[in-house]
Amino acid sequence: MKIFTILAKHRPAILRRWVDSIVETYPPETAQFLRSKRDQYHNPVGHTILAETENLFQHLLEGLDRAKVTPFLDRIIRVRAIQDFTPSQALYFVFALKYIIREEIGQEIDSEALEQELVDLEASIDMMALMAFEVYMACREKVYELKAKEVQQNAYLLLRRAEILVEKPGPGRQDNDANRRG
Amino acid sequence: MAVKTPSPQVVSQIDHHPPRQKWMDTKPEFKPGSYLYGAQPGNLEGVGLPNPREWSPADDDWKLPADWQGTVREGIAERLTRFRSFKLFMDICVRCGACADKCHFFIGTGDPKNMPVLRAELLRSVYRGEFKTAGKILGKLAGGRKLTEDVIKEWFYYFFQCTECRRCSVFCPYGIDTAEVTIIARELLNLLGCNIDWIAGPVNNCFHNGNHLGLQPHTFKENAEFLLDDIEEYVGVRIEPTFNRKGAEILFVTPSGDIFAEPGIFTFMGYLMLFDHIGLDYTWSTYASEGGNFGFFTSHEMMKRLNAKMYAEAKRLGVKWILGGECGHMWRVVHQYMDTMNGPADFLEKPASPITGTVFNNAAATKMVHITEFTADLIKNDKLKLDPSQNDHLTVTFHDSCNTSRGMGLLEEPRYVINNVCNNFVDMAPQATRENTFCCGSGSGLNAGEYLEMRLRGGLPRANAVHRVHEDKGVNMLACVCAIDRAVLPPLMDYWVPGVGVCGVTELVANALVMEGQGPREYNLRGEENLSYKPPADEEAPAEAGEEGAE
């Protein structure tokens, strides 16, 4: 598609704005830090955003392959899913790409009459958004699972303590033994 | 059709740019997952801490005691005269920003108030506003502010969002240590009854029952027996440790998490096997059954009150010296505070390994030796029968605990031990290990369940470094020498780096130990199939085993 040639030409500008749309959801002091070129150990979030937006964009141009794209989305969303964002704030960046692309290459689309190609491209981005929902939900579910695990573990220990710590009249020790070894 | 650009607001109706405010004007929001529960009244009463009451940090009214401002002011004044560190750190910061991006909570949350300099300014601004002439007169212009209830809430939010890991202090040109500021700030909060329950509960338990979990003596012993059964089942040897035994040569103290929680119990089993293997004359104590010290996260005084049990029990039992298990903050307390607070331990002897004869001169005053120092010496002197191939299915990396790295300097001993019990060890990047190590995100008593999401944020830099070696080097096991690490790294790994397990160093040692009279080691200490187990192929194998046994 012709639009890909135009996108490739504007790639650096689009990527830069896309990264901005993500880092600017943080306070300005933090945003600048995320943009900084500190190494991946000191700036893991910024590093992830930079690397994965590029990967995602590349795959958008090559045609979305769910299996390939999911890990890239995962790395960005896994961070945002546990940070102080609402779901829409966490996932807005996917939709932001549409608006950035329109702003960056809108004139060329108009002049070369590529509206249909733009619509197709946006359909791809919508697909990416749907994948993003799944990744986000998977991350949240993981958090709940971990919470449940911890609660379960605590409850399990509490139960054991209830059996063992509280002195019950009767054959307490036998109960404990049965409990212990099963 | 002309292409119209929809504005972002139309797309999601959300302003994605956080409001631009000076930091003194922003307030923390107490949302579930980002704050810790307030201390229950019973836990404060149990140890005589002030202002016990039912309350929640999410409440508008925190039910602060009458004249709480006076209490805090006096508290600050008193601590300025007691701690040169505090006084100095209030005065000399030049706000150069070298520490700003060194905090794991800043990196993981993106919250500017998690920059160490700003965390300290939360208290410094009150110091200036209440104690300094310029601050009293000029207020905000001189960086000062008054003590209000909102300030207390902000302190609670951010000083219980600092793990006292000291990473910022490494990079500060004046060595300003935010941990020191946090410790003082928490003391001040405790004057108002504003502790978190996850700290207050263990403190109360430890004071009365000897350990954080509140295990009573018989339960402690029963738990140990439960694990001894497991050892018998998986290793094929029956071990008989002693409890509260007078006249033992050594008292062994480790965090109680190790006798209660997974995967700490496997490290506990490791201790039992190691000491049995070398025939150590030692005893456990149910009275001093806690190495950890959540008093350290409450106040200097509470730290001393809980820590006192170790020496008291060592004296009562008449042991020669104390051996300490794997724990981070326990070792900061033992190494930098214990002798000063509760010494001199003149009733003990300078520690010497009864197996190798090595004298631990570095512990000459405190008389307490770290388990990896002890084990490293055993290995160096060839006193352990080891089969490192039992850990061949593991590629291990090591998480340096903050306290043992930056408050002690225990870096090589655990690595030496791991390298001798495992064939596959790789270190993480130098930016994330040794003195540069990143916190687990849950230290200093923040490992509560309700705080999981914040802990996942704080642990991001640590997990990120593990992720790198997991992908590049195939690391599948993260070893550590800290009970809190063992409790909190598993969910951290589960979220960020699935496929990486967590274990204590002594668990790895025990897996590699060739115990006298052991059965086939088809299972590891966790009761999982031992993937490195090789069944004897022919008749030669038993002969070999016999030879080894005869040595």
Next chain:
Amino acid sequence: MIGFLLSIVAVLVLVGIAVVGVWGLDLRILFGVIVPYAALITFFAGMVYKVLDWSRSPVPFRIPTTCGQEKSLPWIKRNKIDNPASGGAVLLRMALEILTFRSLFRNMKLDYRQGPKIRYSSEKFLWLFAIMFHYAFLVVLIRHARFFLEPVPKLLAALEAVDGFLEFNLAAVGIGLPTVQLSGLVLLGGVSLLLLRRIVIPQVRYISLAADWFPLFLITAIGLTGILMRYVVRVDVVSIKELAMGLATFHPVVPQGVSAWFYVHLFLVCVLFAYFPFSKLMHLGGVFLSPTRNLANNSRSVRHVNPWNYPVKTHDYHEYEDDFREKMIGAGIPVERETAAEEPAAPAAEGKKEE
């Protein structure tokens, strides 16, 4: 940004005071003698007071930040500087800290993304700017000793020769300036870069207070007036030295013909000196006292005493055994006493609960 603007205004006001005072009101004795003495007294008294005040607070615990392997088993290689075990090693650590800003230097990182290579991150510049600024300040300060010493010591002359080596280069291309002193330029450069950094990096801007901006502007103004006098307005150095010698020998004189610019310069310096002990600039003194840096990490081998150590309420073994005796006996755990002490059980239990 109110702190930023007010700091500029404050420095301009200070300049104005000196200009009006000397040009307008001719208060030369005030600005040439009284203010300098007052400032110096404030500086020294303030420094001494501050350091003594800090020293009054004890160091209860030995809390060095350890940045390397501790001294443990003899065959384990230790890091003597970053984890000092003795006083000598501490001195070395402190010297490196104070003379080379070693902790700031740690910001330089190895990058392993494309093989190991050194990255110069923005924080690296903090170290560079700080070194430039502090050393240039030191040289400038020492250089000014020539105004107070007669004859000028050889060492000082040598320092000036080194500092002014650019002269030859400039002379070669035919620029007829007085000896260009490198230190002055580096000082101004360093302070400008530190200022710029504070403005440009949002995190640092966010945490900056008026107390951070003011000294930067003040030092900039001092540097500018100094350079102005040396290269542009050409002041009468001989009479300035006369004034300075007068101050140094406690026979103050106010010679005629000293440019008002000199008084502006001198007044700003006086403000800096008087302000110094009460500001963050006291990090000069504080860095020597920092307990995370100036202590040996030997608290496990050498006893350290806390002067205010006080007894605390503990829960001793006997209270513990009283609570759990039955259970301990039942579980086969040895006890001190098979039965409770003579005193009735109830008060004993109460005593445990009470502080």
